[in-house]
Amino acid sequence: MERLQAVKGMNDLLPPESAKWQFVETRARALLEAYGYREVRTPLVEPTTLFARAIGVATDIVEKEMYTFTDRDGSSLTLRPEGTAGAVRAYLEHQVAGREGHTRWYYSGPMYRHERAQKGRYRQFFQIGAEALNQPEPTVDAEMIAMLAQLFTALGIDDVDVLVNCVGGAEDRPKYMAALRAYLEAPGPDGAPRLSRLSETSQRRLDKNPLRILDSKDPTDIALTAEAPSILDHLGDASKAHFDAVLATLRELGVKFTVDARLVRGLDYYTGTVFEVRGRGPGLGAQNALCGGGRYDALVETLGGAGKTPAVGFAFGVERVVASIPGEPASFAQAPELCLVSHGDAARRFNLALAQELRGRGYRVDVDHRSASMKSQMKRADKLGARFVGVLGEDELQKGILMLRDMGAGEQRPVTRAEVEPALAAARISPTVKQEA
RNA sequence: GUGGCCGUAGAUCAAUGGUAGAUCACCUGACUGUGACUCAGGGUGUUGUGGGUUCGAGCCCCAUCGGUCACCCCA
Numbered sequence: 001m002e003r004l005q006a007v008k009g010m011n012d013l014l015p016p017e018s019a020k021w022q023f024v025e026t027r028a029r030a031l032l033e034a035y036g037y038r039e040v041r042t043p044l045v046e047p048t049t050l051f052a053r054a055i056g057v058a059t060d061i062v063e064k065e066m067y068t069f070t071d072r073d074g075s076s077l078t079l080r081p082e083g084t085a086g087a088v089r090a091y092l093e094h095q096v097a098g099r100e101g102h103t104r105w106y107y108s109g110p111m112y113r114h115e116r117a118q119k120g121r122y123r124q125f126f127q128i129g130a131e132a133l134n135q136p137e138p139t140v141d142a143e144m145i146a147m148l149a150q151l152f153t154a155l156g157i158d159d160v161d162v163l164v165n166c167v168g169g170a171e172d173r174p175k176y177m178a179a180l181r182a183y184l185e186a187p188g189p190d191g192a193p194r195l196s197r198l199s200e201t202s203q204r205r206l207d208k209n210p211l212r213i214l215d216s217k218d219p220t221d222i223a224l225t226a227e228a229p230s231i232l233d234h235l236g237d238a239s240k241a242h243f244d245a246v247l248a249t250l251r252e253l254g255v256k257f258t259v260d261a262r263l264v265r266g267l268d269y270y271t272g273t274v275f276e277v278r279g280r281g282p283g284l285g286a287q288n289a290l291c292g293g294g295r296y297d298a299l300v301e302t303l304g305g306a307g308k309t310p311a312v313g314f315a316f317g318v319e320r321v322v323a324s325i326p327g328e329p330a331s332f333a334q335a336p337e338l339c340l341v342s343h344g345d346a347a348r349r350f351n352l353a354l355a356q357e358l359r360g361r362g363y364r365v366d367v368d369h370r371s372a373s374m375k376s377q378m379k380r381a382d383k384l385g386a387r388f389v390g391v392l393g394e395d396e397l398q399k400g401i402l403m404l405r406d407m408g409a410g411e412q413r414p415v416t417r418a419e420v421e422p423a424l425a426a427a428r429i430s431p432t433v434k435q436e437a
Numbered sequence: 438g439u440g441g442c443c444g445u446a447g448a449u450c451a452a453u454g455g456u457a458g459a460u461c462a463c464c465u466g467a468c469u470g471u472g473a474c475u476c477a478g479g480g481u482g483u484u485g486u487g488g489g490u491u492c493g494a495g496c497c498c499c500a501u502c503g504g505u506c507a508c509c510c511c512a
Binding site: 005008059060061064065082111113115116117118119120121122125126127129201212215217265266267276285286287289290291292315316317318319320321341343373374375376377378379380381382383386389391393395403405407410412 | 438439469473503504505506507509510511
């Protein structure tokens with residue numbers, strides 16, 4: 001029989017690992033909402049042309065990484081490889097621009113790229129991202145980067161580098177590319193053109209996307225481009241003023257960052273400010289980009305918007321962020337506050353009713369449904385990490401009490417049914433050692 | 438798409454070509470109504486799969502599937 005298993009590169013997420021994800025999602029949502037972002041939900045599937053037009057036909061994503069299939073009516077559909085295209089499509093389709101001056105949206109969900117899986121890179125991966133639409137001000141770029149810095153701090157990830165660059169707009173880039181090409185075609189220290197000594201992939205990039213040559217990991221490439229002209233020296237006045245304002249604002253906001261003139265993004269729609277947050281923790285492999293983003297001032301127009309709608313956005317990879325957070329997954333889980341164990345049918349039924357009542361008041365309560373030995377019921381309660389165990393047997397049932405055992409202290413005392421909730425409430429005020437979500 | 442490494446118990450890993458094991462986890466008991474500690478027991482396995490070589494294969498050979506890491510690229 002054929003073994004049933006998940007599709008390659010698409011992972012199941014099981015407890016207690018899922019608790020760590022919830023921690024990330026909860027914190028991220030809270031922060032995004034604090035900055036005025038509201039959630040948008042768009043389909044996982046979009047017309048293929050949307051991504052081809054938004055991301056760029058020459059990008060790796062569109063060229064070879066899309067999950068594309070033919071619908072029953074013959075139209076070509078694609079599982080979204082990123083979130084911005086769909087968000088912008090929705091923004092235009094619902095004519096949001098006409099209803100509000102500027103728009104702040106965030107999204108969260110799975111993305112799909114048909115790549116070879118490795119550590120930190122999967123075919124289905126989750127991103128949380130945000131878009132600030134119709135907001136041209138450089139302070140918006142800076143505010144977004146500041147928010148991200150705050151997010152990583154809130155998640156307990158200290159080991160990050162915030163990299164910022166400006167890749168210029170349509171008016172800047174041709175000039176820079178010409179300068180870069182001239183540099184590469186000029187003879188190097190040894191008299192031969194640098195170009196001929198570049199790695200094969202970098203030579204190929206010269207025509208396709210010369211900026212990426214700067215991003216190469218090949219040691220020879222790095223050495224050859226060490227003295228290459230910087231995009232930052234080839235910006236027009238408008239781009240330069242914008243970028244300077246972004247940097248100034250970041251300093252005012254106290255954000256630690258590095259300007260990296262070699263920082264490039266893989267999606268064609270970026271213009272002007274780009275940024276990336278790189279992790280350095282041991283949980284990451286070679287794929288250490290936790291978050292990437294930047295300005296895309298022309299994208300809305302490209303997708304059919306009337307007039308200019310400057311925008312800036314980012315997305316971070318949930319898998320990579322989770323992998324960067326120190327701490328055992330189990331320590332992020334919400335253990336029951338009370339486990340009810342029993343001896344005898346009547347007691348068990350009583351427990352079930354009590355549990356239901358307490359759960360209705362918002363407590364996390366577990367009931368052991370088995371008629372197992374007290375020992376094995378206690379064992380289970382311990383394994384669940386319960387703060388308290390309520391023991392109910394025939395004796396207690398008759399007396400109208402139950403034994404409330406504090407598992408941390410190893411002490412127990414008889415309490416009436418009405419005293420259970422106050423005891424739980426008191427424990428909440430002075431919690432033991434719990435992560436709060 | 439290219440390359441390296443690895444597939445043995447739930448997990449992490451041992452086992453000159455000669456009876457498949459350890460540790461942790463798990464279960465039972467000591468304690469017939471009390472966890473975590475201690476002690477005494479218990480192996481829970483299609484050695485990924487299919488073929489080949491051999492008297493004999495977890496080990497050698499071929500194929501295949503899967504995992505993993507890296508390149509490319511990116512979150």
